[in-house]
Amino acid sequence: MERSFFYDYQLSRNKSIGILSHSGPEKRNGLFTTILERMADEVVLGDGGYLIELERRMYVCGDYWVPEVVLDHPEVMEGLHKEFIRAGSEAIQGLTFWTTRNFLDEQAGRGGEVEQINRQAVRIAKSAAADSVYVAGTLAATTLMGSRDKAKALSGMEAEHQLRHVGEVLAEQVQWLAEKGVDFIVAETFDRIDEAEVAVAVVKETRLPVIATMSWREIDVTSTDGVTAGECAKRLKDAGADVVGFNCRQEPDNIVNVLREIRESVEGPLAVQPWGLRSPGTTGTEFRPSLLGKNEVDPDISEAIQISRSAWRDFASAAVDLEVSYIGACCGAGPSAIRGLSDGMGKPTWVTYEHK
Numbered sequence: 001m002e003r004s005f006f007y008d009y010q011l012s013r014n015k016s017i018g019i020l021s022h023s024g025p026e027k028r029n030g031l032f033t034t035i036l037e038r039m040a041d042e043v044v045l046g047d048g049g050y051l052i053e054l055e056r057r058m059y060v061c062g063d064y065w066v067p068e069v070v071l072d073h074p075e076v077m078e079g080l081h082k083e084f085i086r087a088g089s090e091a092i093q094g095l096t097f098w099t100t101r102n103f104l105d106e107q108a109g110r111g112g113e114v115e116q117i118n119r120q121a122v123r124i125a126k127s128a129a130a131d132s133v134y135v136a137g138t139l140a141a142t143t144l145m146g147s148r149d150k151a152k153a154l155s156g157m158e159a160e161h162q163l164r165h166v167g168e169v170l171a172e173q174v175q176w177l178a179e180k181g182v183d184f185i186v187a188e189t190f191d192r193i194d195e196a197e198v199a200v201a202v203v204k205e206t207r208l209p210v211i212a213t214m215s216w217r218e219i220d221v222t223s224t225d226g227v228t229a230g231e232c233a234k235r236l237k238d239a240g241a242d243v244v245g246f247n248c249r250q251e252p253d254n255i256v257n258v259l260r261e262i263r264e265s266v267e268g269p270l271a272v273q274p275w276g277l278r279s280p281g282t283t284g285t286e287f288r289p290s291l292l293g294k295n296e297v298d299p300d301i302s303e304a305i306q307i308s309r310s311a312w313r314d315f316a317s318a319a320v321d322l323e324v325s326y327i328g329a330c331c332g333a334g335p336s337a338i339r340g341l342s343d344g345m346g347k348p349t350w351v352t353y354e355h356k
């Protein structure tokens with residue numbers, strides 16, 4: 001079989017980064033490096049956001065944000081993973097964001113395909129990764145905890161009841177991700193610490209490494225259930241998260257301040273994945289994007305408020321200075337954002353290899 005340029009590139013990178021082959025923690029030996037070992041050695045570059053990028057390509061519907069593309073257009077899904085790898089990603093996330101049974105059912109009437117979509121998302125990501133970059137499964141906030149408006153936030157018995165339901169839908173999801181052989185889990189975009197703690201507990205049962213990150217709008221200084229970023233980080237670590245941090249809902253410039261607070265609160269590896277959009281309304285007085293309900297990210301304006309590649313470069317340097325161990329990007333950040341991060345981290349991309 002003729003070896004492709006891509007294959008040669010992967011091989012050269014893997015020699016430099018120490019992964020000769022990687023098939024999950026259970027199969028590792030002296031040659032293999034787990035994601036946690038790798039992070040102890042150097043900063044790992046993750047991938048970008050999928051849903052908004054795929055909405056722009058007309059494979060995700062911006063009215064309800066269900067990743068049906070995994071089932072309906074697997075070739076498109078695999079292609080986007082490969083674009084992120086080409087841009088420099090050393091770890092990619094299977095698109096299992098918002099693929100819980102309840103979400104698929106409520107938003108698209110496809111709850112019956114929950115197992116298929118989760119398994120297929122990992123299969124596609126692993127095919128794109130070709131044993132040369134890490135593959136994560138993603139668990140996201142479920143939408144079962146109700147409003148992100150603090151005044152309407154669930155509490156007491158009502159919250160406890162819903163948290164049990166959260167545990168059930170995440171547990172069935174993570175079981176399929178583990179069975180398909182992901183290298184680690186990213187539990188992300190949690191605006192409530194209680195829900196994030198349930199997610200971490202669920203992942204710990206699989207014994208997979210877990211990165212757990214919170215997410216809220218920059219005008220809010222605490223989670224929906226009233227906990228600061230620093231305190232959330234401590235609680236996530238106490239719950240068993242291997243890596244803690246923040247993702248989405250804040251642009252790179254703003255998220256550095258949150259990172260600083262987290263860095264002052266906990267020791268050990270941190271993760272960060274800002275979203276790729278300038279955030280109008282940082283003072284709380286302007287239009288606020290909102291991911292669900294058509295008004296958090298308005299697809300019609302998302303292209304016009306992109307974070308520039310140079311801003312991603314600058315952000316990567318700032319995050320490295322704060323000793324962050326895992327840097328990626330989230331909603332609205334496509335492959336070129338990862339190229340910017342890669343440059344800022346002094347890492348090669350497939351493009352630099354091809355043109356050297």
Ligand SMILES: [Zn+2]
Nearest residue numbers: 049248330331
């Ligand atoms: Zn996001």
